[in-house]
Amino acid sequence: MDSGLDFDSFARLARARRTHMIVDRDRPVGDDVIGQLCELATWAPCHKKTWPWRFASLTGDARARLGEAFAADMADRDFGDEGKREKTRTKYTRTPNILVVGCAPDAKPTIHDENRDAVAAGVQNLLLGATALGLASFWSTPPLIDSPCALDLCGFAADDRIVAVIYLGHPNGTVEVPVRPTPAVTHLT
Numbered sequence: 001m002d003s004g005l006d007f008d009s010f011a012r013l014a015r016a017r018r019t020h021m022i023v024d025r026d027r028p029v030g031d032d033v034i035g036q037l038c039e040l041a042t043w044a045p046c047h048k049k050t051w052p053w054r055f056a057s058l059t060g061d062a063r064a065r066l067g068e069a070f071a072a073d074m075a076d077r078d079f080g081d082e083g084k085r086e087k088t089r090t091k092y093t094r095t096p097n098i099l100v101v102g103c104a105p106d107a108k109p110t111i112h113d114e115n116r117d118a119v120a121a122g123v124q125n126l127l128l129g130a131t132a133l134g135l136a137s138f139w140s141t142p143p144l145i146d147s148p149c150a151l152d153l154c155g156f157a158a159d160d161r162i163v164a165v166i167y168l169g170h171p172n173g174t175v176e177v178p179v180r181p182t183p184a185v186t187h188l189t
Helices: 007-018 031-041 061-076 082-091 109-133 148-154
Strands: 053-058 097-102 134-140 161-169
Touching: 007 109, 031 053, 031 061, 031 109, 053 061, 053 109, 053 148, 061 082, 061 097, 061 148, 097 109, 097 148, 109 134, 109 161, 148 161
Parallel strands: none
Antiparallel strands: 053 097, 097 161, 134 161
8 A cells, every 4th residue: 555655754754743832822723724633633543433532622712711611620629729720720821722632431441441542543643743734732631531611611422531632833933852762672473
């Protein structure tokens, strides 16, 4: 099969991906680009074809409402101190776009786990796509993966779980290349 992309080009793309939020806060990523990235995420392996990914794109005031939603549920559960909740209220406004990626559950534990794996693989597709488009990205873990207020704000079902909160923007700076350890590989024959 000819993918049209050689290994060295793909490796350069993967190695070029940086995690950062050094972005132009006044220049949002267009809805069409967000749609392309979400579609790309759906090409991740999905063992039982459950299509578990959920997406919500937040811009403008919706980003602050996401912070308020998380902070409300954090207070409700006595999760984190007030300083952590206050930071949560404002941190999603650091980039012009926030993409919340959720995952549908499954009653069978193995499929439930595979769904999350598929969504995580989809997030990597999305991040690589963002890099290919010249965007900055940052994959953040939500304070609560099952935040009722945040799930409702995003239009997700009450039993969905949030896998990623992705910060997106047009970069206006760079970050250093991180050092990666050489992987330890066990070869068996």
